[in-house]
Amino acid sequence: MDKQQLMERAKNARELAYVPYSKFQVGAALLTRDGEVFGGCNIENSGYSMTNCAERTAFFKAISEGHREFKALAVVADTPGPVSPCGACRQVISEFCEGDMPVYLTNLQGDVAETTVRELLPGAFKAEDMENAE
Ligand SMILES: O=c1ccn([C@H]2C[C@H](O)[C@@H](CO)O2)c(=O)[nH]1
Numbered sequence: 001m002d003k004q005q006l007m008e009r010a011k012n013a014r015e016l017a018y019v020p021y022s023k024f025q026v027g028a029a030l031l032t033r034d035g036e037v038f039g040g041c042n043i044e045n046s047g048y049s050m051t052n053c054a055e056r057t058a059f060f061k062a063i064s065e066g067h068r069e070f071k072a073l074a075v076v077a078d079t080p081g082p083v084s085p086c087g088a089c090r091q092v093i094s095e096f097c098e099g100d101m102p103v104y105l106t107n108l109q110g111d112v113a114e115t116t117v118r119e120l121l122p123g124a125f126k127a128e129d130m131e132n133a134e
């Protein structure tokens with residue numbers, strides 16, 4: 001599974017987005033260390049704050065199926081440049097992935113920004129930050 005294939009899987013996942021309110025479809029594809037891919041789309045709600053982003057959908061699917069080791073993430077939307085994950089997703093990504101894990105941000109025109117988990121959220125709050133607590 002190379003980065004092109006992962007971005008393609010993210011595009012496929014995007015097609016399933018449930019977005020009656022924003023009409024803005026987002027797709028994600030999360031590659032596990034053992035080569036499985038979990039797709040995710042955004043899922044909105046009439047209570048807008050209950051919306052789940054594509055990235056978090058992919059993570060929560062993978063985690064809930066027993067996968068905790070990840071190799072790469074691709075995210076796609078119909079944006080002018082490569083899509084930019086929201087703050088909540090950056091925090092969730094940082095919880096489960098090494099700082100140097102590659103993240104491929106893209107759009108429907110094929111613009112690609114290749115970044116890392118650390119670059120997406122420098123100084124992320126992590127489990128280690130709580131180690132002085134009882
Ligand atoms: O990286 C992003 C940014 C936004 N959204 C979703 C949330 C909402 O459904 C819509 C507009 O914010 O896009 C994602 O899924 N991922």
Ligand SMILES: [Zn+2]
Pocket residue numbers: 053054055056085086087088089090
């Ligand atoms: Zn998000």
